[in-house]
Amino acid sequence: MLYLDGKKLEEILSAKDAVNAVKEAFSLYYQGKVTQPQRQVLTIKGNWWGIMPSYTDFSVVVKIVNVINENKNRGLPSVQGIVILMSPDTGEPLAVIDGTILTAIRTASASVLSTELSYGNRIPTLGIIGAGLEAYYHAKIASEYLSISRILITARKSHIELAKKIGADAVDLQTLLKESDVIFSTTSSKEPVVLGKFLKEDFHVSSIGAHTPDAREIDDETIAKAKTYIVDSLQAVSSESGDYIQPQRKGLIKNVIEIGKIITENIKIERPSIFKTVGISAQDNLTAYYAYKLSQTFSK
Known part of the structure; x- marks a missing residue:
């Protein structure tokens, strides 16, 4: 199983790849080829948290993300998160990805x-x-x-x-x-x-x-x-x-x-x-999948 931190994401995801990933995500979402239940929104200590699942024929992704405005005073990004990518065929975890940077890139x-x-x-x-x-x-x-x-x-x-x-x-x-x-x-x-x-x-x-x-x-x-x-x-x-x-x-x-x-x-x-x-979850799904596939190319 891979771990892709923010630095690695920047290395493997060019702007062109990232834009193509969200373009495919929006297209698949419109065509009904991405299943994404409505995200679960929680308020924890006054802050917004979201749990965002989605799946396609080739990827299952769950993202946990939050917006902590007080983090600005702590020298931390306001948005924090983690993304888990799994195989829809075998159920194997394929990658754990820095959700903070992935969210910033896909947005x-x-x-x-x-x-x-x-x-x-x-x-x-x-x-x-x-x-x-x-x-x-x-x-x-x-x-x-x-x-x-x-x-x-x-x-x-x-x-x-x-x-x-x-x-x-x-x-x-x-x-x-x-x-x-x-x-x-x-x-x-x-x-x-x-x-x-x-x-x-x-x-x-x-x-x-x-x-x-x-x-x-x-x-x-x-x-x-x-x-x-x-x-x-x-x-x-x-x-x-x-x-x-x-x-x-x-x-x-x-x-x-x-x-x-x-x-x-x-x-x-x-x-x-x-x-x-x-x-929407489709953006995280396709961006995570693109990053995972590109990481396979980079490792060869």
Whole structure:
């Protein structure tokens, strides 16, 4: 049985492989070829925990993941997790994988994929809101996969340090919103940080936060402007994300479509566009399986 830590995952999973993994995951999910029971969500000591099982004809995966916001004060990533990959044929454990890094990679890859589908590969200005692990991996995978002229980054703190690390410009939130063509929102905020009054007429936003019904990353004005509202799973966002639940009740959301349908049916996206992802087990399953298969190649 393999153990793949974060360093090994980075070595074997290129940005192209990671994006291809989530692309296949969304396609298989839409076609009903991934079985993923609804995740079990727990609140432990006030923090969000999720248990996410899934299986395909070739892989069984269970991920245990949590979001511990106080970890920022401990010098630890807010998201912690572990992934177990097993054979559906023999029942053997095949790999134990660092779920913190795998989650960061597959989430960033989904944002990058949504950008490719809606905006293309050439991005004049990419804005990243947040300065944690997800922000770093969003910048890393986007820079490796897309052609980006300029990256802006903002956060409540630590964004100046991250900007230096990734070669970005540290700016205030209003500047980022006004100047960015594509925005990745990677925060733990419960109040909107993507504000429609500052955005360009044409934009694409990928929001990975606000994964509880009472939390928002995107304000109503942004959602009202969007011509296409893309989701990873309609079932998941309908039960988990305030960025979908609240504006849907107000009748603000137009043209909702799952990203798997866009991929499978080769649908052209009309902008401005939003991609709302709370993360689905299929992403973990295919990314873990890709990493496992690639590790076999690397070991030869």
